[in-house]
Amino acid sequence: xxxxxxTEGPVTVSESESLIINCTYSATSIAYPNLFWYVRYPGEGxxxxxxxxxxxxxxxxxxxxxxxxxxxxxxxxxxxSVQESDSAVYYCALAMTNSAGxxxxxxxxxxxxxxx
Amino acid sequence: GPKVLQxxxxxxxxxxxxxTLNCDPVSNHLYFYWYKQILGQQMEFLVNFYNGxxxxxxxxxxxxxSVERPDGSYFTLKxxxxxxxxxxxxxxxxxxxxxxxxxxKGTRLTVV
Numbered sequence: 001x002x003x004x005x006x007t008e009g010p011v012t013v014s015e016s017e018s019l020i021i022n023c024t025y026s027a028t029s030i031a032y033p034n035l036f037w038y039v040r041y042p043g044e045g046x047x048x049x050x051x052x053x054x055x056x057x058x059x060x061x062x063x064x065x066x067x068x069x070x071x072x073x074x075x076x077x078x079x080x081s082v083q084e085s086d087s088a089v090y091y092c093a094l095a096m097t098n099s100a101g102x103x104x105x106x107x108x109x110x111x112x113x114x115x116x
Numbered sequence: 117g118p119k120v121l122q123x124x125x126x127x128x129x130x131x132x133x134x135x136t137l138n139c140d141p142v143s144n145h146l147y148f149y150w151y152k153q154i155l156g157q158q159m160e161f162l163v164n165f166y167n168g169x170x171x172x173x174x175x176x177x178x179x180x181x182s183v184e185r186p187d188g189s190y191f192t193l194k195x196x197x198x199x200x201x202x203x204x205x206x207x208x209x210x211x212x213x214x215x216x217x218x219x220x221k222g223t224r225l226t227v228v
Contacts, residue, residue, distance in 0.1 A: 004158075038219075044221070045119075045120070045219050045220055045221040045222070046207065046219040047117075047218075047219070048216050048217075051216075091159070097214050101147035101149070101164045101166060101171060101172075101211060101214075102147070102149075102211055102214070102217050103149075103161050103164060103172060104151075104161065104217065105161070106151075106158050106159045106160070107158065108157065108158045109158075109159075
């Protein structure tokens with residue numbers, strides 16, 4: 001089946017430092033799945049951070065970027081300078097979208113702690 | 117933004133009893149989902165539901181599980197009877213057609 005592997009947390013960084021969370025995927029049900037990063041801030045529900053549906057394209061949101069690389073089957077999340085408010089759990093996911101809706105396959109999540 | 121509401125946030129139930137988890141999805145959404153996350157593991161797809169029918173379910177969606185959305189109100193997940201291995205956080209989600217999936221905060225189910 002489909003699977004997503006991402007950096008194990010927790011990852012601790014200092015404010016204004018750079019952050020990278022690695023994500024690789026294996027998709028057996030579809031050649032080019034849609035790729036997502038979701039985020040859960042403390043006390044909040046899971047919310048979409050960014051998504052890319054075309055191989056080779058880059059998605060960005062709130063200073064975060066991720067590029068869909070079909071050669072390496074990767075979708076790493078990066079931010080050049082983190083803030084304390086970026087402390088959260090980040091989930092990489094892939095989806096097959098069809099008439100049955102969006103079925104998401106998630107990674108285990110990476111907890112990020114940003115020190116002031 | 118749009119909210120998916122799950123009530124209650126935590127539920128404790130005796131093994132063998134029935135439990136119903138309630139979800140109030142985003143009002144104009146058409147697709148509804150349940151995901152299950154056991155502590156320390158990945159969030160996993162259970163089932164999706166559209167137009168009054170189960171469209172797809174995973175192997176985690178045991179015969180003891182059922183879903184429904186009577187009269188367009190709450191989208192519910194019923195487990196009858198519950199087992200110890202059903203202890204997990206259950207996340208409800210909804211989406212329109214091929215658009216962003218919105219998640220609730222989850223209901224932590226503890227089966228004792």
